[in-house]
Amino acid sequence: MQIKVENNKAWFLVLPVFIIVAFSAIIPLMTVVNYSVQDIFDPYTRYFVGTEWFEQVMQDSRLHEALIRQFIFSFTILIIEVPLGICVALMMPTKGRGASLALILVAIPLLIPWNVVGTIWQIFGRADIGLFGAFMTNIGIDYNYSSNPIDAWLTVVLMDVWHWTPLIALLCYSGLRSIPEVYYQAARIDQASRWAVFRYIQLPKLANVLVIGMLLRFMDSFMIYTEPFVLTGGGPGTATTFLSQSLVQQAIGQFDIGPAAAFSLVYFLIILLVCWVFYTTIMNMQKDK
Amino acid sequence: MAWMSWTLPTALFFTGIAVILVGMTAWQIISPCVERRGFLPLATTRGDRLFIGLLSSAFIHLAFVALTDVNIAVATVLCVLWMIILMRWG
Numbered sequence: 384m385q386i387k388v389e390n391n392k393a394w395f396l397v398l399p400v401f402i403i404v405a406f407s408a409i410i411p412l413m414t415v416v417n418y419s420v421q422d423i424f425d426p427y428t429r430y431f432v433g434t435e436w437f438e439q440v441m442q443d444s445r446l447h448e449a450l451i452r453q454f455i456f457s458f459t460i461l462i463i464e465v466p467l468g469i470c471v472a473l474m475m476p477t478k479g480r481g482a483s484l485a486l487i488l489v490a491i492p493l494l495i496p497w498n499v500v501g502t503i504w505q506i507f508g509r510a511d512i513g514l515f516g517a518f519m520t521n522i523g524i525d526y527n528y529s530s531n532p533i534d535a536w537l538t539v540v541l542m543d544v545w546h547w548t549p550l551i552a553l554l555c556y557s558g559l560r561s562i563p564e565v566y567y568q569a570a571r572i573d574q575a576s577r578w579a580v581f582r583y584i585q586l587p588k589l590a591n592v593l594v595i596g597m598l599l600r601f602m603d604s605f606m607i608y609t610e611p612f613v614l615t616g617g618g619p620g621t622a623t624t625f626l627s628q629s630l631v632q633q634a635i636g637q638f639d640i641g642p643a644a645a646f647s648l649v650y651f652l653i654i655l656l657v658c659w660v661f662y663t664t665i666m667n668m669q670k671d672k
Numbered sequence: 673m674a675w676m677s678w679t680l681p682t683a684l685f686f687t688g689i690a691v692i693l694v695g696m697t698a699w700q701i702i703s704p705c706v707e708r709r710g711f712l713p714l715a716t717t718r719g720d721r722l723f724i725g726l727l728s729s730a731f732i733h734l735a736f737v738a739l740t741d742v743n744i745a746v747a748t749v750l751c752v753l754w755m756i757i758l759m760r761w762g
Contacts, residue, residue, distance in 0.1 A: 416686075433681075652730050
């Protein structure tokens, strides 16, 4: 009888990554947990307050409002970016110079730093000097993202769609390229319609990249800070103040380290829960197939 | 370590998590687990159930803090019971 011996040497190869993650994520997270149960005046003066900050944060109407705004924003951009990204990927040329050119053009928004994206859209949306703002004004729409909350939302969503749809498009493009030609040949023999090819060949093959794309976009949009901060500063009023901006105002603006740490942990747990539900649901759907 | 602003309760909490992780690793080496289906609506491994248990325990604690004036220790006791039920029959 042959006994299979497990070789665990590979774990040592993972060790450097573990050490880096420990320093960049685990230790800071542990520190945040420590902060969340204390009232900190300075590095040497701190008092244990138990769950007081959590009670305060859980009953804070600003947090509730920012959380609702955050969910609306994340789901809005997912609903727009995922189908749009798939459409762009399907329309991109597959061979020749056109393919390379399309790839470069689609990737450009991804290469622009986040604060620059905010500035671009800040100018783009201005009614006096911005192309988009002037266009809206000239067609008779009273558009002003700095005073009208709906316009501010429209601009923030448009900006995110412009910035991040290319990510979904590129992921889908690579997913589409990995489908063997024989599938399409079989579809042609069966005289399958364009929709049937998409529904039964392309979409199932894209499932894995779409899971990754949706997870990345959800987490990233749920933590969005720089672009709306530069574009609207969270305004008008608090119309576009999302969770991370509320958190920064509390942690750095008011220097309430304890409540901000408690806020961060609640924020972290929500992201963890939503990502887990999302991942498990999609993975189980694939298993059932 | 002083810069991390440790307190006794948080130190105990993280020690507990570390002990659980080491224990689960040892358990896995001694008797590797098989994915199975319990009362949860999905097939889970031991590690999945631990993760679900810890995450749900965090939310149970938050719910107690947000909605009741009951001592947080009651939530902890309930979570320990919940973890045992989940690990055994989940």
